[in-house]
Amino acid sequence: MKKITHVHKFMSILTVLFFLLSTSLHSNGQSKKEKLDKVLEKYTEYSQFNGSVLVAENGKVIYKKGFGLANMEWDIPNKANTKHRLGSITKQFTAMLILQLKEEGKLKLDATISEYLPNYSKTNGNKVTIHQLLTHTSGIPSYTSYPNFFKDMSRDSYQPMEFTHFFADSTLQFQPGEKFRYNNSGYFLLGVIIEKITGKSYEEALQERIFTPLNMKNSGFDHHSTIMKNRATGYEKRGDGFINAPYLDMSLPYAAGSLYSTVEDLYLWDQALYTNELLSKEGMDLFFGEHMPTGNRFYAYGWSTGEQKIGNTDNKVYSISHGGGINGFNTIISRFPEDKHLIVLLNNTGGTNLGEISNAITGILYDLTYDMPKKSLAKALFELINKKDLNSGLKWFKANKDSEIYALKENEFNRIGYQFLQIGKLKEAIAVFKINVDRFPKSSNVYDSLGEAFLKDGQKDLAVVNYKKALELDPGNSNAEKIIEELENKN
Structure with missing residues (x-):
């Protein structure tokens, strides 16, 4: 029998350990993929999800896939590169532009609206600061909550400054800074301020400052008239079926909700937020700062931050997330910075519970228990x-x-x-x-x-x-x- 030296014995043990480790990693990867498939296929079967998904673990994409149809008339399936309207996920991009302008010395967060928009009504313009717009603490009523907004205004096109007149003189719901109330008017105003300071349209500023530097080629300001490849159609549930979502002119969501993107591009965005490519470290700390308590979490600038439950367990993990909803679409992006995990769900049948789906995926990512859809x-x-x-x-x-x-x-x-x-x-x-x-x-x-x-x-x-x-x-x-x-x- 051939004698095994200490070196050979060490190498043999190392080989076995490597094999076992790689097999374990592969097995876990396969197991998670199978679990993700099972959960998302069941949500799709129950008509509770129809869209695109991306899941990253430790900064690496482990799952991306489309479910259901991007266009029901032509049976075109959703894919990872399908473009969906983002709704309020737009707000984090608007907030990033504002912080870039602050870092360049062109804007102060404690300055009032009137300082940058002298033609805006002084009724509230002299009272509300940029920080309060960013944190939904301005007290300005949200124009989307007006009783006849969708009936009387949603199909019409407006220039940004022109549209602000609809809420400029509104009675404040509370004194600025006093409390948190989610508000689309505030982020609309931030878009107008970006245009005023840069001398460019909100769309151009986004493209030059974020999308082009990050190579986000499949993201932008959605225009109904543009012929755009791989764009999902928005639908809404009606009884046991779907209808085409009501038309909404995208000049109205504007800097509060008019962007489109893909799960793949949002992964690029997520990865860039671990760097200082867009902002300094101080700027990034401000971006994700705990500025305003909202229940058991905090509102940062365009993000909700704090601990959340994992799956159906009592275990918790720190997350940075935000959802979005707009005619025919709802969306969510959830980041787990301690582990560099990411979940992106873009749905084009509107109104489904993406938080529930995201929670199940979180359970899978952390190898803990979770609920299957009902x-x-x-x-x-x-x-x-x-x-x-x-x-x-x-x-x-x-x-x-x-x-x-x-x-x-x-x-x-x-x-x-x-x-x-x-x-x-x-x-x-x-x-x-x-x-x-x-x-x-x-x-x-x-x-x-x-x-x-x-x-x-x-x-x-x-x-x-x-x-x-x-x-x-x-x-x-x-x-x-x-x-x-x-x-x-x-x-």
Whole structure:
């Protein structure tokens, strides 16, 4: 028998260890990919996801894929390079431009709006600072919350400064800096300030300062008129199917929500944020700073930061994230800087619960337990009521509301309630909204929706009761406040 020397023995052990390690890594990689496939395929099967996904682990992409259709009319599938509208993920790019201008000495965060936009109304322009616009603490009402915004304004095109006149003289919801209230008007104004300081359009500033340096060739300001390859069409759920999302002129979301991108380009963005290519270290610290508490997290500049649960466990991890929603699309980007993990989900059927999907993926990334998707209780109820009648639907709901097969989600019940409302089925709408109120009694939105249904049904007293509850839970609900005033004045 051949004698094994100490050197040979060491090399043999090393070889075995290397083999075991590489096999383990490969196995884990395959296991995670299989788990991701299983979760996302099930969400797609249940019509709860339709879009593009990218997952990175330790800074390296381990998964990217498209699910469902980018265009349903032509059966064109979603892919990793499909371009989706981002909605409010746009805000982090706007914030980056503002901080670049600050770093160049062209802007001060504690300066007021009027200092950079002398033609803007002094009513609020002398009171609100750039920092307050960045952190949603300005008190300026969000124009997208105006009762008739989508009905009367969303299809029209405006020049940025022209559009600011719609909210420039609005009564502030609170004293600037006093509290946090998410606000699209603030980021719209930041875009106008960027244009004023740079002498270029918001779109040109983005391209020159961020997209070109980072080689983000598949990102930009979305224009409806542009012929753009690989662009996803936006859809919205209606009953058990989908419709084309209502048209929205992209001059309105502007610096608060008008960008498009791909999961691949957002990975490039994520990686650049670990460097000082766009900002100094001090600037990056400011970008991700804990500027304003929002519940158990903080709002930075265009980002939400803080600890979040991993999967369905009690374990937590620090994350930097933000979501977006715009007609026919909703999106989320979640960064885990301690491990350089990344999750990007871009969905083109609007209104789905991407936070839930992202949470399951987080569980997979950290090798912890997570929940598999469940069927939509709202969707099944909607179909049964349409097929039979309201009483049959409510009886079935009572028997299945605590089922392990179905999930009861506030946004889905709200959606089917409005579908009944739109087709004049007021009793059905009221019944669905009552389910939401019963299950989510701390949500302002469920009372607002029920109030609207009662109002359409002519039950004004009950409408006032529910609108008052909505206002109590969300004092910034200007729509509820206005309707209460109108109804009580009539009486």
